Structure formats: structure tokens, C-alpha cells
Amino acid sequence: MSIAEQAQKANDVSKAEILWALQAMNTHQSNSSQSAISTVFAAMFPDSAIAQKFSVGETKMRYLVKHGLAPYFKDLLLGYVKNVPWVLMFDESLNKATQQKQLDVMVRFWDPKKNLVVSRYWTSVFMGHATAADLMSAITSSVKQLPLCAVLQLSMDGPYVNWSLYENFELHMKDNHNIKLLNTGSCGLHQLHGAFMLAVKATDWRVADLLQALYTLMKNTPARREDYTDVTGSKVFPQKYCKHRWLDNGPALQRAIDVMGDMALYFFDKLQYAKLFDLIKQVLTLSHGQAAVERGFSVNKECLQDNMDPTSVTARRVVLDHIRSVGGVLRVDIDSGMKASCRMAYSRYKLELESKKGESEESKKRKLEEEKELDNQQKSLFMKMSETARMSYSLYEEENKAVESVASIRGLKTSTIFNHLSEAIKIGLPLDIDRLGISARIIDLITNVIRQPPINSDISRLTPIKDQLPDHVQFHHIKVVIAILQRRYGSPEGASVIPLGSADKSASVTMATTSRSSNNKSQKSSQGSQREASAKRKLPAWMVNSQSSPSSGPKKVKKKGSLFSK
DNA sequence: AAGCGACATGTTCGAATGAA
DNA sequence: TTCATTCGAACATGTCGCTT
Numbered sequence A: 001m002s003i004a005e006q007a008q009k010a011n012d013v014s015k016a017e018i019l020w021a022l023q024a025m026n027t028h029q030s031n032s033s034q035s036a037i038s039t040v041f042a043a044m045f046p047d048s049a050i051a052q053k054f055s056v057g058e059t060k061m062r063y064l065v066k067h068g069l070a071p072y073f074k075d076l077l078l079g080y081v082k083n084v085p086w087v088l089m090f091d092e093s094l095n096k097a098t099q100q101k102q103l104d105v106m107v108r109f110w111d112p113k114k115n116l117v118v119s120r121y122w123t124s125v126f127m128g129h130a131t132a133a134d135l136m137s138a139i140t141s142s143v144k145q146l147p148l149c150a151v152l153q154l155s156m157d158g159p160y161v162n163w164s165l166y167e168n169f170e171l172h173m174k175d176n177h178n179i180k181l182l183n184t185g186s187c188g189l190h191q192l193h194g195a196f197m198l199a200v201k202a203t204d205w206r207v208a209d210l211l212q213a214l215y216t217l218m219k220n221t222p223a224r225r226e227d228y229t230d231v232t233g234s235k236v237f238p239q240k241y242c243k244h245r246w247l248d249n250g251p252a253l254q255r256a257i258d259v260m261g262d263m264a265l266y267f268f269d270k271l272q273y274a275k276l277f278d279l280i281k282q283v284l285t286l287s288h289g290q291a292a293v294e295r296g297f298s299v300n301k302e303c304l305q306d307n308m309d310p311t312s313v314t315a316r317r318v319v320l321d322h323i324r325s326v327g328g329v330l331r332v333d334i335d336s337g338m339k340a341s342c343r344m345a346y347s348r349y350k351l352e353l354e355s356k357k358g359e360s361e362e363s364k365k366r367k368l369e370e371e372k373e374l375d376n377q378q379k380s381l382f383m384k385m386s387e388t389a390r391m392s393y394s395l396y397e398e399e400n401k402a403v404e405s406v407a408s409i410r411g412l413k414t415s416t417i418f419n420h421l422s423e424a425i426k427i428g429l430p431l432d433i434d435r436l437g438i439s440a441r442i443i444d445l446i447t448n449v450i451r452q453p454p455i456n457s458d459i460s461r462l463t464p465i466k467d468q469l470p471d472h473v474q475f476h477h478i479k480v481v482i483a484i485l486q487r488r489y490g491s492p493e494g495a496s497v498i499p500l501g502s503a504d505k506s507a508s509v510t511m512a513t514t515s516r517s518s519n520n521k522s523q524k525s526s527q528g529s530q531r532e533a534s535a536k537r538k539l540p541a542w543m544v545n546s547q548s549s550p551s552s553g554p555k556k557v558k559k560k561g562s563l564f565s566k
Numbered sequence B: 001a002a003g004c005g006a007c008a009t010g011t012t013c014g015a016a017t018g019a020a
Numbered sequence C: 001t002t003c004a005t006t007c008g009a010a011c012a013t014g015t016c017g018c019t020t
Helices: A003-026 A037-044 A049-053 A058-081 A132-142 A163-177 A188-202 A207-218 A222-232 A250-260 A262-267 A270-285 A291-303 A310-326 A336-343 A345-384 A387-398 A403-410 A414-427 A440-451 A463-467 A475-489 A503-517 A520-537
Strands: A086-095 A100-111 A116-127 A151-154
Touching (some): A003 A058, A003 A336, A058 A310, A086 A132, A116 A310, A132 A163, A151 A163, A188 A207, A387 A403, A440 A463, A463 A475
Antiparallel strands (some): A086 A100
């Protein structure tokens, strides 16, 4: 095969791949549904060299659309808008997938090729808050590439919502481009329709009556229609016209002209009205409500897949918008520019990945620093314990030894080790409570007994507490639970070591300790019980607010050792 | 041999599904 | 109704084959 032939073949393959990508976008196929397509094509068309070489998988589809087709179509659109007066349209909605406000920006202009006004999607901006100032900066930044000096109008959503934005934009246009925007109210076209209607009335030519008469004359009358065709040989009938939308009545009028012959031509001589037509073109360019943008939102929904990056959403819409605007996939002109853009897609994609990597490394660094900070905090807490408690804590938490092993290694009683660990909990060090063998039920049980009469949060003596509890609850259980509660609500003397967080915060500390220590296999199986435990540990509001129990009747004066008083 | 491009594999997330 | 599991999607990363 000659070099020229090889090049031609590569070109054909590129074309096939582009066509397929366009089709995939047009029918909202997911990127991941592309995974086996290449092999299927090769199997379907074994005699085709192109099919054998065709390859578009999930990854390639993604960057082909995002970095190849979308930028190319955007450039194309920019080329159209550059030479004509245009209208800037926008609207916002909630994007449920990204949970952000999605601001769609569209442009509207007269397309000389189609001889029609077209509304085209330009881009979307995603944001959280959307005040007038936010919208203003989002809009101006998104249309930077567009020729703002030719903006006719900023299309308005409603009569009241966005006026402050409108004023800002008007000011911006005046300051930066010395342009006075056309202000026709919130929906300008209705007024202009009305204006044309008045003008038509003012002629006293009874155009409306004529159109109405022509239309009703041939409507719902099969016999009359047949006669008409028999006599004239024509199957062209008067068109429907709309009383309220005179700018849209062009086709009806044209049809009237066609069917009325010389008399109608007398009124609508093309030469005489050529200039008027230019004006009408611009007037039609003015937006009519928000129909186009609003319709765009349903297109957004169609384009949306799971976990989609905002830029991917935008890219998909750009491609889809182009396909629809030219009237289908097969009508898209796949020229050398498009192919070149698609060839650059991969390198652009790589570049994006690199820059993202840089960002994530930076955030990783930050995270590491934060962790270090936390570590330092823990270290200083650790040093606040007695030396013997430090040893027990290290063996239990860092070397993952059971309480009994710690006791035997250190030649101490297990109750002593429990004392050490309670100390650690009290000052806020992370500790795997699950391994202590104290279930969420026991914690609940002890907490309730402490809270309610006759204990009433008095923790100065453990025996009365133990007396209220079942036999299987041990003293060391009570000690640990008291430590947890002290950590959560502060010790009675207010002698907590670090500033106290809310109940939620301390609960998260407990969770962090449990999930940290349970790893791999055990993590999955223990997840359920952990979740259950954390849910049960959740405290009622009255407890968080350090109020007495609702069932405890009139408030009693708390004793000195009272736990839940502040 | 080097670099590019495509794919396989892994991770994360949310929705759907199904069991308790 | 709640909760866990499964499934399907996008996105990230590493690897390998092809081209120059």
C-alpha cells in the first residue's frame, strides 16, 4: 500500500469514528456502553478494512467528545456569531446530578444559510449561590470569547427576578463596549408582535380579516378543497395565522400572496419591503420568553449520565446542539478541521489529566499537613497522660493487643489497664472501644442508669451505679462509659483537657477510632454493627442541652459530681 | 528505543433492588 | 420502612502494543 493510500485509509477510519461518536451523542449513549463496539463492528463487517481498524472504547469516546468535537463545534458557532447581531440568553436550574445550580447560556441570531433565527447552546456555568453579582460574573466570564459589541439584548427570565442583573449587565455593556441594549421588557417579542398587529390594523387593509377568511374558507371543507384543486390544479391552501403573533405570520402571508396572485403581490412587493425584511430579521432575533433555554434543560436531562463532570455535560450538549442544528448526524460536515481537532483530542486529554494531577497532589500535601497537625495534637494529648498509662495505651491501641495481654505483659491487673484506657478516652485520644468488649447496649444501659434517678448523674461513687445494673456489667465497664460521657459532656469539674466539642463531634471521634482499627475483611463485616452502634449512641436533644430528663419531674439541685450539668 | 494512544482494571458514587 | 447489597456509570491509573 502506498503512503497516500495509507493516509486515505486512516482518514476514512477517523471519519467512521467521528460519525459513530456523533451518533452516540445524538442518541445519548453512555461512554461506557462503547466498550465492545469496536470488536462488534469488526465482526459485523469482516470484509471492511475500515471496520477492522475502527476503535472507539469508553475512554476514547470521552476525550473525543470533550476535547475533539466540542471545541471544534464551539469554534464553528463562534464563527457564525461573529458577523451578526445576536441576543444573549440565559436561565438557571438545579442540576440534580451535580447538585449545583446550572446556568445555561445560549445565543440567538439570524442564520443566513437557513434564513431563520436560530437559538444555539453556548455553554453552562455551574455554581452554588446565584445572586445577581454571581450571575453577572458567571455570564460575563462565559461569553468572553463572544463578540459582545454586537449584543442586541439580554434575554430576561421573568419580569422581576433578574432586573438587578439586567442593570449590571447594561452598565457593563455601556462601560466596556459603549452599547445601549435594547430593552423591550421581560418578554420583548410579545410587545413587538403587538406593535406589528397595530401597524397592520393601521393600514386599514383588513389583512387580518383577509387571512382569517382565506383560512376558514378552506378549513374542514373537503368538498370545497376538492373543487378548488379541480379548478386550479393546485393543492396549495391558505395557511393558519395567529392573531397575537404577527411576526410569525410571514408564512401565512406568503401563502396568501401565493394564492391571491397579482392583487396580493401589489401589497407585498419584494423590492419595496426588502429593507423592512432586514429589520424583521433583527426583531425576530429578539428572544421570545425563555422557550429555547427552558427546552435546553430537558436536553440537559437527556444528556446526563451518572457522575458526570460538568465539563463533560457541557461538551455533550455542544455536540448534540450542533448535530440538531444541522439536522442529523449524517448532515454534519466532517471536514479536515474537525478531524484535526479530534486528532488533538488525546493530547488535550493528557494535558488535562496532568493539570488535575498537579491539583490533587497539592490537596494531598495539604491533607498530609492536616494529618500531621492532628498527629501532633494527639501526641501532646498522649504526653499529658501518666507514663504508666502511656505504656498501656500504646500496647492496646498501637500494638493492637487485647486488654488481658496488656495486663499480663505489664504484670498489672486488667482493672488497672481499664483505668489507663479510661484516662485516654477522657482526654480525647482515639481508642477502639469495640475491642474493649463493651457493646452499644451496655453503654446505653449504663448511660440511662447514670442519667436517671436515683443516680441523677452523680458519678462520685460507682457502687450505687453498679447496684442499679445487671450483674454482668462490671465496674470497668462503668469506668469506661463514664470516661466516654465525660469526654462528651465535659467532666463535672470542668477539667477537660481540650475545648469540648458538641455531641456530634465527639461521636465522630469515636467512630473514627473504631473504623481506623478495624481493617480490611473485618471492616466490612463490622460495618453494620458499627453503624447501629453509632445510631444508638446518638443522644436525645435534652441530653445534649444538659437538661434533666423529661421524666425526672421538678428540677433537682445537682450534686457536685453531677455529670450532665455544665 | 521512545513516545503515543487505546484499553483493561480499579475506584468511587448514586440509584435500583431486595431482604428483613 | 429501613438497611445492605448489587449494579451501572464516570473517572483515574497503569500497562501494553503500535508507530515513527
